[in-house]
Amino acid sequence: MKRRRDRNAAIVLHTVLIAGLAIMIAPFVWMVLSSFKGEGEVRRTPPTWLPADPTLANYRELFERLDFPLYFTNSVIVAVLVTVGNLLICSATGYALAKLRFLGRRALFVLVLGNLMVPPMATFVPQFVLVSNLGLVNTFAGLVLPNLALAVNVFLMRQFILSIPDDLLESARVDGAGEWRIYWRIVLPLTGPALATVGILTFLGSWNNFLWPLVVATTEDKYTLPVALALYSVGQNQTQYGLLLAGSVTIILPILVIFAVLQRHFVRGIATTGLK
């Protein structure tokens, strides 16, 4: 009796979950398929799924006529710099906050926590004023610096490093190791998974970031992918559906590949921020 009820519940549950999955996946499938359609076919009524006459024209236009290779490179440069900076700076700060006693430690930690509540929307205007007074508008330094050391990553690293047993560090100290040596030789190797999580989430955040590069990149040669796509999509190319969809694929596909390979780290990162 119970088993039969379970089986019925399982059937209903699977049906609902599969329907949900279809809704989640369908926009991606349609995006990829339609990026290979000619302009006439993307606008066909009713819409089609498979391209009747597959073409690379959209991608050719994106990469040959428009400057998408440049935007792609810009996105990669900014994301790599931001990620490396955060890994080094935030792990060091996380170590100090978790395991060292120093004057002002509490105050620094309170500021880090408080910052978790400050929305980027509330800071970009004065940040822009600052960056323009430093002469960094439309430079990579301007794009990267405000995101080079994010409070959320300091918080994450501190939480991870707290779980390293003090005895381990203490015995290294007894052996005469300095704090930098301990950090480099003991703490960093033990926080490998945490570094992976922070690295992936930071790279993702930078790759998808829109507001700050929109504000700082004032000429096309400094556009990142989301800025280029958004401005094309509301500007002169707004009616070129196929082209814009190919642009979306260019932004989304690299992330999907990274996600498929490393999804464990994504989920762990989210779960850690959620529970600690």
Place this chain on the structure above:
Amino acid sequence: MRLRRSAVGWSFALPFAALFAVFLVGPVLASLAMSFTDIRSADVRSPLAVTFLGFDNYVRLFQDEQFVKAAGNTLVVVLLGLPLTVVLGMAAALGLNSGLVRFRAIFRVGYYLPVVTSIVAISVVWRFLLQPDTGLLNSVLGLVGIEGPNWLANTSTALPAVIMMIVWRGIGFQMVIFLAGLQAIPGELYEAARIDGASRWAQFWHVTVPSLRPTLLFVTVIGSIGLLQVFEEPFVMTRGGPLGSTTTVAYSVYSQFSFGNYGYASAMSYVLFLAVVLLSILWFRLLRSDEVG
């Protein structure tokens, strides 16, 4: 000795502290100061030469019909978007955690997929999905005999359509948090409830829901903070239109910034900041008093 220890500590923390002070703490304070002035883009090089306005910008906000409308739209985004993402995300997590589902990893990855994608890119895709004749959504609705509207061109359907996409993109995030919360509930609690003869429903209300309270707090706070700042979706899908029906507070901040009205934009962004802080405090209070009562 204490000084030496402090020096070692700061040698680790200094790069972060310096960047943090210059690019974050400074701007947060400067933003407050700017919100009391008439600073415009032309004044950027001489920010001290501007006129002090007192609370004029803040008073102006509440008389600015466009801003009031944007605030109302943002409220709708939170009030509709939050419960929908929380309930659907929790339902998905409960389903996947029920022990009845096979191939759980496929569902987990699939539901989470939209979360990792660029909002700009996916908004472009949704703009096409929502087209009246050539869009996928209306053609699916057509299969069941419903004639879908011109979603994004209609003042009454544009905001719901944008919210629909936001919810679609947000479910996976909530699901992952709830899954982590569910897996942290000790199995003994359910065992004890079963021994007491509690039905599945009773177990849900008396074991699952109370145990998920911290998770619920987290997702409502994080969720509402995110929804208060919705910007990219209207930027790409509607440019805030038609007739301001999808203009959010964050979108207004950006528009005022792009018009060069930095002082006024700062006042708007401080109202947003305040809303984020107040909402967070409110949620903490609500969930805590709930626990006591």
